[in-house]
Amino acid sequence: MESNLYLIWGKEAFLIDQEIDRITRQLREEMGEDSELLYLDGDELTARELREQLEFSPLFTLHRVAIIKRPYWLGKGKKRGNKSEDYIKAVNDYLDGATPGQTLVLTTMEMEKTNSLLKRLNKEAGIIECNTPDKKILGRWIMEQFKQRGRSCTSQVVKRLQSSGQDMYYLFNLIEKLSLQVEGRTIEDHDLEQELDIRDEIKVFKLTDALLRRDLNGGMQAFHQLLEQGEHPLLFLNLTVRQLASMTRIKDYSEKGFSNKQIADITGMKDFMVRKFRDSGRHFTWEEIRRFFALCLDIDWKIKNTSQDAGFLLESLIIEICNQSRDQAGT
Structure with missing residues (x-):
């Protein structure tokens, strides 16, 4: 070495x-x-x-x-x-x-x-x-991933995946899913419909992923794109709670000494999801997690029972999650 x-x-x-x-x-x-x-x-x-x-x-x-x-x-x-x-x-x-x-x-x-x-x-x-590779290298990686699974795809499929703006864990999971769904033929462009989230049609999970990374700029950008698409803030809030709950579960197993494989077997999650939540969990203290769940409950009540602006409430949640406690202590 x-x-x-x-x-x-x-x-x-x-x-x-x-x-x-x-x-x-x-x-x-x-x-x-x-x-x-x-x-x-x-x-x-x-x-x-x-x-x-x-x-x-x-x-x-x-x-x-x-x-x-x-x-x-x-x-x-x-x-x-x-x-x-x-x-x-x-x-x-x-x-x-x-x-x-x-x-x-x-x-x-x-x-x-x-x-x-x-x-x-x-x-x-x-x-x-380890930044996102250029389109040429990414295209070769996409084709190799299909090949490793005994599958092939059209050049149009490669181009759409190259231009999707998604991270490689997302693409890895999508290729795995397509390889299981489509058997006995080449994977074509229409097979991607309803499966691929392109950058101009960002989904809620893009936002929750940014929160788990504690990426304030990415979280705010994704949130405002969702609002422009007409998504209701409650959808984001509900999925944020679900993602936090999944991360908390993995964090608990991890700190008890369970391996990734053991956690995947217990929870039924894919290995890459276990690794993702395990990595995210290291950046949250238990005190913060309890505070975030309480804040989500409070925001849910305010959206449903008061006239407070839902967008403003969700922005405050994004800021609270993305600001780490030690950062605040040092300012």
Whole structure:
């Protein structure tokens, strides 16, 4: 393995998970056994707890991969808050010491130039970009996904999927669904009808996905597109509650030590959905989750029983969910 330190950056969650899998597979091939995987919640752990978790002694396993996904302290200065410096120092202290037998993987959505830790990682870590590929590469990936399932599709299907504006996890799931639905023939353009959400006809799940990422700009943009399409705010509110409930369920199983496969078997969810909710759950504290459910209940009552503007109430919910508690504490 050329590096024991990686920084994976970008907004394409599917590619990020693929790169993490590739790193662990490569380690397995080199060492002849699986490495221990340790997912650290960079938002819920204190700086001291993070430092303690990063300490590694090879008593029970020869190698460990520690993964920290999208910690807020790798973000922009205004969003990081004052406490972020404690976390940055904890990671810097780890990097200053020799830690044989451990590979550290950090992920972030953007390469923020003002972040001192990112500047150091840019020099010392293996840097992997995972943004949405261009249409040519995406087209090859789409065709390969159909081929792996023993299916073929027309060039028009590829073009529509290329231009859909959807993330690769969405496309992966859609290709899986089409491959199961259409048997014995080439998948054609009409098979996509009622299945593909194009950017100009954004669906509610696009908005709830933005909320689970705590992406305020994406959430607001999607919400106003929904309003322009004539969707009622209650539809968004109901689906937000359902998504939060699913995430909470996965978070609970995850913290009890269940694997992704065990959680998928128990809940009946697809593996990629389990991974998605598990990743999202790391960015929410239990206190926040309880507060969000209470706020959803309050907004539901106000929409149905008062004259308050439903759009304004939903905007306040989006802001509340997307603003992380530690960001607020540092401002």
